[in-house]
Amino acid sequence: MTRPWRPKLVALDIDGTLVDDQGxxxxxxxxxxxxxxxxxxxxxxxxxxxxxxxxxIFDQLGxxxxxxxxxxxxxxxxxxxxxxxxxxxxxxxxxxxxxxxLAPEAxxxxxxxxxxxxxxxxxxxxxxxxxxxxxxxxxxxxxxxxRVIIRDPERSEQEFLDLAQRLGLxxxxxxxxxxxxxxxxxxxxxxxxxxxxxxAAYGIDPAEVLALxxxxxxxxxxxxxxxxxxMGQAPDEVKAVADAVTAPFDVGGTAAxxxxxxxx
Numbered sequence: 001m002t003r004p005w006r007p008k009l010v011a012l013d014i015d016g017t018l019v020d021d022q023g024x025x026x027x028x029x030x031x032x033x034x035x036x037x038x039x040x041x042x043x044x045x046x047x048x049x050x051x052x053x054x055x056x057i058f059d060q061l062g063x064x065x066x067x068x069x070x071x072x073x074x075x076x077x078x079x080x081x082x083x084x085x086x087x088x089x090x091x092x093x094x095x096x097x098x099x100x101x102l103a104p105e106a107x108x109x110x111x112x113x114x115x116x117x118x119x120x121x122x123x124x125x126x127x128x129x130x131x132x133x134x135x136x137x138x139x140x141x142x143x144x145x146x147r148v149i150i151r152d153p154e155r156s157e158q159e160f161l162d163l164a165q166r167l168g169l170x171x172x173x174x175x176x177x178x179x180x181x182x183x184x185x186x187x188x189x190x191x192x193x194x195x196x197x198x199x200a201a202y203g204i205d206p207a208e209v210l211a212l213x214x215x216x217x218x219x220x221x222x223x224x225x226x227x228x229x230x231m232g233q234a235p236d237e238v239k240a241v242a243d244a245v246t247a248p249f250d251v252g253g254t255a256a257x258x259x260x261x262x263x264x
Contacts, residue, residue: 013213073194175217192224
């Protein structure tokens with residue numbers, strides 16, 4: 001007799017899955033995550049945020065010591081105390097040169113793990129967290145980084161999709177955000193690649209993972225997991241690859257999906 005499927009690990013995106021666009025976590029989300037932990041099932045954050053922006057959510061949820069996947073999979077940490085378990089970097093000089101040539105007005109930032117960002121100009125308030133250091137594009141391009149962020153608040157989402165095509169990005173992975181935001185990571189790196197290291201450490205098969213997310217940078221994670229669930233507000237291309245679609249975040253979609261497997 002086949003035993004019914006039940007997740008042995010839960011992987012959760014943060015923005016749009018655990019918190020709203022103001023960074024506020026619903027009470028039902030916190031309670032649902034607590035039920036997962038009470039069932040002794042690991043909860044792993046898998047986010048495009050830097051570790052600096054991820055740690056407050058880890059602490060708010062009261063997660064036990066364990067791993068987290070940050071920077072779209074380029075960084076995997078053990079916490080607490082924070083130890084970088086994996087960091088994948090690439091040479092950003094070609095990408096930065098192309099951006100300067102094709103979109104000279106765009107803002108560029110590179111991540112300093114655990115500290116903040118180095119950036120060519122001021123990003124909109126709330127976009128980035130940690131120490132923010134202004135540098136020239138040449139300084140940003142001078143050493144390997146875990147990711148490059150391109151931001152142009154004046155461009156529409158479609159204009160940014162067109163820019164990504166014009167950049168002709170090869171040898172890297174890239175993820176287009178909800179607005180005029182482009183995340184560029186080392187080739188082959190995404191949330192699923194970071195989670196692969198996590199599940200190997202736990203001795204869990206990806207087929208035993210429940211994953212929730214709402215962004216284009218969640219597509220690989222949702223297709224990798226045994227059950228990948230898109231939030232109701234996700235773009236159509238994210239919903240298309242998911243095993244299921246839950247309700248939007250603002251009407252309790254996260255808690256509903258977690259409650260399916262870990263009822264109150």
